[in-house]
Amino acid sequence: MAYALQQLINGVTLGMIYGLIAVGYTMVYGIIGMINFAHGDVFMVGSFLSLIALLGLSALGITSVPLALALTLLFAAGLAALYGWTVERVAYRPLRGSFRLAPLISAIGMSITLQNFVQVSQGARVKPIEAIIPGGIRLIDTGDFAVQLSWMQIAIIVITLTILGLFTWLVTKTPLGRTMRACEPDLKMASLLGIDTDRTISLTFVIGAALAAVAGFMFLLYYGVIDFYIGFIAGVKAFTAAVLGGIGSLPGAVIGGLLIGLIETFWSAYFSVEYKDVAAFSILIVVLIFMPTGLLGRAEVEKV
Amino acid sequence: MTALRDAFLSAIVAFGLFGPLVGLVTANGEHGLALTARPIATAVIVGLVFFGRLAMLSWRGRTPRATNRALAERITRSGKYLTPVLLIAAFALPFTGSRYYIDLGTLVLTYIMLGWGLNIVVGLAGLLDLGYVAFYAVGAYSYAILATTFGLGFWTCLPLAGILAALWGVLLGFPVLRLRGDYLAIVTLAFGEIIRIVLINWVSLTNGPNGITGIPRPTLFGLAFSMDGGPGTFAGFFNIEPEVIQRIIFLYYVIFGLALLTNWVSLRLRRLPLGRAWEALREDEVACRSLGINVRNTKLTAFGIGALFGGFAGAFFATRQAFVSPESFTFIESATVLAIVVLGGLGSQLGVALAAIVMIGGLEVLRDLLSTLGDQLHSPFFGDIANELPLYRMLIFGLALVVMMVLRPRGLVSGRTPGVALTKVKEIAPELVAQGRG
């Protein structure tokens, strides 16, 4: 029981990270109907930016942990947003309205570019850092097994919930969110109604990238080690999460992320670590067989 | 003036993008990771962006927009001559006797074959498959395991490998082919990853990450290409000196033949009801259903036949390398083959061949170029860059994919040639041809 509780805590933490990345996939899909394959790599870039910021801040002699974390988060999210904006501008905008597979290939090209760019500029070796917030709370101690809730996990869950709260407010309550939602069902119609769709799409990428950078920051804190390849794996998982939740649905992305995190953690704990990804992917396939548009996706009704 | 301001803004963006990631390197110091500054490299990149943007703006201002259409038409029209020229060149390549070119040709032909195989699924039937490498892997491992465990030869295993791959295609396709577009894409991607993870972890069958070694080479009607030159070997039978190049050339012609087979079958199928039904599915699934076409079965045949050729190519890959390991079957392979199909122009056989030559040939040329350049740059000024130069290969590849798509979103050969005509076959403009939603 205690063991399961521990896995639940770990799974939720991991799921939060996936969920944040998945939101970026689902937002972009919702608005322009494309799989932004480079999104996982923007997450990776965000993670590297966090690492650079943390190292830079410590070199500058800033020792206050909360201050350093806040500055790092701002720095990483801001610059990752710039990456998101640039990727859209360079690789996707010229292909808007064109043939469906061209943006997909362009996105795959961008993903390869970002991955190899970081490998070339920062080196292929893994980057380990020391734990920034060590320690935690001992929830239950049965004698042979102690359930730990680390400060780091608390921080991740709190930060994710705060960011998601902020984001929900942004999408539902602000004029920006309204234009985004207006673009979602019909981009052409929105532009006829006088919405600057290019700007809205840019903003979608900017917000998605910032969220991915937050996830990248937390990934760095949680695992304490990153490399240029983390973007692909996390990206595929997060994309799986978005599809599992029903692509296009924002709550679906978070739920999907949590599910993937939990499946992975529990499978690793009770069955085998090696096949944790197989478990996650298999569940995706099974869910899609029975619910072809994911858990919260709108059913597509073919009008004839 | 606006151009100058635009270029200046681009430079600022470039500084934001490259300032931290290029300018500040995280490297292992005495006390764990530390930052090293690289101001010159950053300045160079930002400067390049500034002047590049300036040059681009002034160039675009002066020259009229390049007409994509003209190039497409030129390729399509010259297709009549290009095809025989390419065929003859491909046939004659081994006569150069250069091992480098023959190896390169073999590699390019493998990708042409994979491209043609995937073209059936993506180009004709309009089904987005991001996990084609799974079938390539199934083919390669089928041959590797059958050959090393049961001692079966290449020619016996080739059809088996294809059939097993097709079987997996049908097995996966059966439940998931009713999914639409991007859902199908993620499921196929997931399947590709599942296969790879299983290959890594099922050590008793696949020998895990170490792969399978000692996979036998193919024989020519029972004649082996071994170096002892004894009777029953190729050299012994023809009474010539055994040389490695003989095997290399033989392998080249094997893949040449397999690729031609793929091409021939796809061309035949396109003229038959099955191929027409695939294209009709790509155009409009609902209309197909109203005409009594069994949509699922038709999709399954496309998926299965595509997988079959993937399996053949995989078996060839295994016998050529004499070694397989899960490393060869990553997502990047699927992405490369898909990029070949899309860049070629969906559904076009010639386009796929051209795209494979450009992309795979280009990648290899780039590899040599970068390593030669690296050797020559060995001076104190360039320092590490010389050693790292080969790493830039995939970076350039990625950028090239983006640039090619932006310049030619419809691919090299984008029109469609109907397979049947009452009077005269006329090319169909790409704007009318659908891309499929499945």
Place this chain on the structure above:
Amino acid sequence: MLSVTDLTMRFGGLKAVDSLSFEARAGDITAVIGPNGAGKTTVFNCITGFYRPTSGTIVLTHPAGGGTFALERMPGHRIAAAAKVARTFQNIRLFAGMTVLENLLVAQHNTLMAATGFGVLAVLGLGRYRAAEAAGIEKARFWLDAIGLTARADDPAGALPYGAQRRLEIARAMCIDPVLLCLDEPAAGLNPRESEELNQLLLRIRSLGCSLLLIEHDMGVVMRISDHIVVLDHGQKISDGSPAEVRADPAVIAAYLGEGDEDEEPA
């Protein structure tokens, strides 16, 4: 030959079709008419297998003892392939990137496919495929002549003018050799001359022994060529009879006078 009994179709809380029963006789042109939102297209989609009705039965009997089919239980493609019910769509669904001829050949897929020996023989150039294909092209040519598009056989379907696309869609549906052809607003968007040509085409199809079921919004077209008319309003049948009877029915007049501009489909 077609008998619809107690057909009901619900979309969530909305009853698009409410226990509808009617008959379409063999050799007739039967029209289903009604104001926008009356449930016509829904009825159609149930008959042709695109929707599964909530309740009720749809039974098709082939003339001359050819068998009976419970359409409400058959998958969509079987309704066309086995029960031989063909249809067209309100918003034309041609294979735009394929030629006119190819469109007509795709419609003969099942016949031609059977002749290929599951593909294997035909790939090798063996078997009786060549003859089957020649026959298929002949049938296509017959219909091309009938719709006046022989000269454009090798042009892409998407490049045809609107009226020609409508005719081609009908010809394509006829290529499955249907016993019942269902047309969803075939006259929509046609000018009077094209509309007249369409009427001639439909009468010719009837003379070839195929029964027709058509949905029409425009009373004029319906009155001229239909043998039998079913009038729907709010998912229920309000009138049923010959054109003359229906025209005189006060319920029909009331329904049409009260017509608004709502959308056609409640879905």
